[in-house]
Amino acid sequence: MTKENTFFGVKEIARRANVSIATVDRVIHNRSGVSEKTKKKINDIIKELDYQPNILASRLASKKIISLAVLIPKVSAETDFWEAPLNGITRAEAEIKKYGVQIELFFFDLNDPNSFNEQAGLILEGHFQGVLLSPSFIEEARKFSEACHKLKIPFTFFDSDVPEQHNLCYIGPHLFQSGYVGAKLLTYRLKEKQQVAVVNISKETDNYNYIQIEEGFRSYFKDHSLPGEILRVNIKDTDSLSVTRQLTKILNDNENIKAMFVTNSRVSAVATFLEKSGRSDISLIGYDFLKENIKHLEKGFIDFLICHKPEEQGYRGVMSLYETLVLGARVEKVHFMPIDIITKENQAFYKN
Amino acid sequence: MTKENTFFGVKEIARRANVSIATVDRVIHNRSGVSEKTKKKINDIIKELDYQPNILASRLASKKIISLAVLIPKVSAETDFWEAPLNGITRAEAEIKKYGVQIELFFFDLNDPNSFNEQAGLILEGHFQGVLLSPSFIEEARKFSEACHKLKIPFTFFDSDVPEQHNLCYIGPHLFQSGYVGAKLLTYRLKEKQQVAVVNISKETDNYNYIQIEEGFRSYFKDHSLPGEILRVNIKDTDSLSVTRQLTKILNDNENIKAMFVTNSRVSAVATFLEKSGRSDISLIGYDFLKENIKHLEKGFIDFLICHKPEEQGYRGVMSLYETLVLGARVEKVHFMPIDIITKENQAFYKN
DNA sequence: AAAATTGTCGGGTACGTACCCGTAAAGATA
DNA sequence: TATCTTTACGGGTACGTACCCGACAATTTT
Structure with missing residues (x-):
């Protein structure tokens, strides 16, 4: 069992073009020092043979890093x-x-x-x-x-x-579509009159990423003509006290909130809050396969995580x-x- | 920028062992012709240097396929x-x-x-x-x-x-767990008193794969103490007429069926049936990313597909x-x- | 003791490519 | 015309490994 010679190398090209290997090499790496005529001839042969350089040999011979x-x-x-x-x-x-x-x-x-x-x-x-x-x-x-x-x-x-x-x-x-998927999952078991909130926990609320995700999320509601306003919660201070305070207020003001979508990996902060306040009635979706998130996923306070590998x-x-x-x-x-x-x-x- | 010589090769091993490259090579491929003493010495040096053969060179030099x-x-x-x-x-x-x-x-x-x-x-x-x-x-x-x-x-x-x-x-x-996931998704929005059916469309109902999947599926119900009997539908003849006949019967006999889980990629057959009989009220989950299945997924007659790459x-x-x-x-x-x-x-x- | 066999090992070439160096011919300059 | 430069190309070695072939010594056989 020996390697069949189905592959042609520079040697064969050189033979057919009546030039040396070095000249073929010059053409391949388009270095100077080759007449237009020979260059064309060699390039034609390369195309004809559908020459594929042997990367093994190439990298072996090359001293460049x-x-x-x-x-x-x-x-x-x-x-x-x-x-x-x-x-x-x-x-x-x-x-x-x-x-x-x-x-x-x-x-x-x-x-x-x-x-x-x-x-x-x-x-x-x-x-x-x-x-x-x-x-x-x-x-x-x-x-x-x-x-x-x-x-x-x-x-x-x-x-x-x-x-x-x-x-x-x-x-x-595809961030837009990712938000769209989030909305699908969040609304999959949502009942009538139950409300939804988008939560952004970040110092930069206007980050381009978050905007795209939220657009996708809201588009899903439009496309499926789902009723009800989607609330928006911006939490600029990421410490647990601020998160608790803001979420408490929102939930007090809007008793019908039964689902929350967090636009980034900070979803575990919301999950911690839900756990502490005993709100296992709220569906929660967020981003990324992080240890902290997985922990809450296993406890049941996060329903789904979306992740982009x-x-x-x-x-x-x-x-x-x-x-x-x-x-x-x-x-x-x-x-x-x-x-x-x-x-x-x-x-x-x-x-x- | 030149390759640093952080890697040692057979040459270095040979030098240190005071033998030729050929002898080192014989040890590496444990071919015969090396005395126990030299063999040990060379093997020690190989371990010491943590020698990693250069696959490029190795495959280049080898004529074996x-x-x-x-x-x-x-x-x-x-x-x-x-x-x-x-x-x-x-x-x-x-x-x-x-x-x-x-x-x-x-x-x-x-x-x-x-x-x-x-x-x-x-x-x-x-x-x-x-x-x-x-x-x-x-x-x-x-x-x-x-x-x-x-x-x-x-x-x-x-x-x-x-x-x-x-x-x-x-x-x-992990087929068991795959069935488990299927059950989670199928029951995620299921309401009380709504019933579930497992559908197997295959000539070999007793296939080991299907059994594992179904075990996982049923285990989810047990673990979450979900009430209600899980119906089982075996469809041995895979033509659309047989499928239609059997599904019609089952749905007539059990009016509360609102969710179906198909244990393999034939889920599109069920989707076709649901579409024709206008039953968009039934959740459907099945297996595999096939064209036919995707078509029904897009139309909305399949809720989720599970897939194992x-x-x-x-x-x-x-x-x-x-x-x-x-x-x-x-x-x-x-x-x-x-x-x-x-x-x-x-x-x-x-x-x- | 001579011959044959076996065990150990080194020399050397090949794999396909990269690239340095050298050279011959053509052209340019004096 | 003599000298120099440029253009165009070939020779040859190296990369790290595989493996053939042959050398030499130790051992066994005759």
Whole structure:
């Protein structure tokens, strides 16, 4: 059992073109030093044979390493969400290290746009061949990506998107539709005259992500002409006291609230409140497969969690750069993640 | 930017052991021709350096190919479920072809255990280094795996499991828990006194898979002490006339049935019936991300589909063999797939 | 004691690609 | 015409591993 020679290599191309391997190599990497005539001849043969370079041999022979930069929020005390993408990134790194790819991590503070700028500046000075970033701050991200574009450094957005043309690709959820799914689940068993509240627990209420999610959520109500006003609760202070106070007030003012939708991973704060105040009659839906959330899911105070595979986002984000830079493959410009539904019953088998 | 030499290769091992590269190579592949003393010395150095063979170079230098056999049901007129695993298998093949791995496909007829035996026989004669199979027929599969074990051919089960010790691994759903999830979803908005029916549409009602799913389903009712008897409907003839007749009868006899759980991918047959008889008041849940099912999901006659990522099962099944045979890595003996919940709203982003 | 066999090992080439270096011919400049 | 530069290409080695072949010594057989 020996490898069949179905694949042609540079050697065969060189033979057919009556040139040396080196000349073929020059054409493939379009380096200079080849006459237009021979170049065309070789390119024709390459097309004819549908030549696919042997990546094994290529990476083996190449002494170059490829350095990628990753720019993401640091894991904070407030939420350990960013652990998951980081795991995916690390997994990808381990997988492609042997192909000569290195990854350097840069972290910024989600409460401080300046830290984003600082780290972005370091990346621009660092001579990286590719960048993966979460554009949490839209304006800052836009400036940075403009700079990358000028330096011809490919970059991938993930977790959330920025309307932009120059990025290599976006990997993340379709946020509008995600909110839409949330509304479906929340209203699935809702009875008439029961009311619904959207809860946003965050210092930045006007974050682009939250807006998209809420639009999707409200659209579902419109599309299905569900009656009743959807209440909106903004909790800017994320400490448990503020949360308790605001939720208490809302529930007192609106006795018919029987379902709540939290637009981010802070849903566990609401669950804690519901548990303490003994309100097991309220359906609760929120985001992300975090330990704290799973705990409340198991206790029954969260009905569903929606999740967009953050670990896989990190993994695929790195891989999108690897595929373009090393394999020279084209990648899809937009790669939407599934909108996963997690319940107490299936959470044990969920892959983040 | 040059590759750092953080990795040690055979050359370094040879240097430290005062032997040639060839001798080190003999130890690594434990071929004969090395004295016990040198063998030990080399093995010690390998451990000390934590030597990781360079797979690129290894596969490049090796002229051997590895042949894998895949044994799965053929795509039938009754269901195109098996297209998905096949896609995953093909994707895996494309990915590892360059490492010298070939895959040969063997198909059997789900209605004919003998066809399984026939194809299994062909595989045993074919000198394959690994086998991936769906053990749809338990007894036949057990016999075949016994034979593989004797020939020291590693094999992986997927889609459904057979209690067994010798298989390399199992990749597929936790069927019991999957039924449990189905019950949760089906009862989530069920009101008092409304009744539930489990529908099995299959020639083999006593299939091990279905039994596990139903056990999980019923366990949920027990665990939550839900009242009311769960009806059971067995439809052995899968044509639409038989389905219509039996369902009509059941619904006439039991007017309170408001929810139905189909234990396999034939759920679209029930959906068609509900549509034709205008029964949009009945919740319906079933299995698998098939075109026909999605159609009914979108129309609203199926509430939820449960799915176990069949394509990924195929992909991972092949990869489990690749990882053991080529990379020499250990693989987890059991790899449970997530129990995915698909609705009209999130189906567009589902990855099968 | 000579010959044959066996056990141990090293030399060397190949896998397909990358890239350095060298060279011959053509063209430019004096 | 002599010298220099540029263009266009080939030779050859290296990457890390696999494995063939042959050398040499130790051991057994005749």
